Amino acid sequence: MVATGGGPGAMEAANLGAYLSRHPDSVVEEALAAVAAAPTFQPSVEVWARTALEVRRRWSEGTESVGIPTWFYGHEPPNVFASSIAKYFQNSLREATLLRHCDAGIVFLPGAAGTVQEIFQDACENYYANPDMLAPMVLVGERYWTEEMPVWPLLKRLANDRPMAAAVHLVDDIDEAAAVVAG
Numbered sequence: 001m002v003a004t005g006g007g008p009g010a011m012e013a014a015n016l017g018a019y020l021s022r023h024p025d026s027v028v029e030e031a032l033a034a035v036a037a038a039p040t041f042q043p044s045v046e047v048w049a050r051t052a053l054e055v056r057r058r059w060s061e062g063t064e065s066v067g068i069p070t071w072f073y074g075h076e077p078p079n080v081f082a083s084s085i086a087k088y089f090q091n092s093l094r095e096a097t098l099l100r101h102c103d104a105g106i107v108f109l110p111g112a113a114g115t116v117q118e119i120f121q122d123a124c125e126n127y128y129a130n131p132d133m134l135a136p137m138v139l140v141g142e143r144y145w146t147e148e149m150p151v152w153p154l155l156k157r158l159a160n161d162r163p164m165a166a167a168v169h170l171v172d173d174i175d176e177a178a179a180v181v182a183g
Helices: 010-017 025-035 045-058 092-102 111-129 140-149 151-159 163-167 172-180
Strands: 106-108 137-140 168-171
Touching: 010 025, 010 045, 025 045, 106 111, 106 172, 111 137, 111 151, 111 163, 111 172, 137 140, 137 151, 137 172, 140 163, 140 168, 151 163, 163 168, 168 172
Parallel strands: 106 137, 137 168
Antiparallel strands: none
16 A cells, blocks of 8 residues: 655655556556646646546546645645545644554655654654564665755664664665565
8 A cells, every 4th residue: 555645746646656556557658748737736736636636537447545644734735646535633643644554664755854754753663663563764865865965874873783774775766765665
């Protein structure tokens, strides 16, 4: 099951990928071309949502996924590709719920404060977890996570000499991330 924060951008892409996962690549390419016409909710949420809803209408049979947006970030609308949506009023509860259920691993793409919070909240769970309960943490973008937002050195230091060391990964592209999570 794919679960995301339910918002735009990478979260929307993950929910769309899950939604179309049983369709042929040609359908995925066609759907990507369609959503590319309105790739962001700015300047018009209406155009962005209408474009995505048209993709759902064209391919009404989709695989389920979960989106868990928060009221805390009210400026980011939820994407329409998650089949189930849970909405939390408190971001910390949202994060805890996502982390608790994402036991196959979490992929972290370049982000800012919210993403950094999620990384270290997940790191804390892995730090104290029994070795059989560790979930892979995959940070995508070596330069980003070592130079621009240098959380990787601290994460590696935290994992040093702990079972969680085997669960933290830094990769440069999404294919590598998928390989780590797939095991």
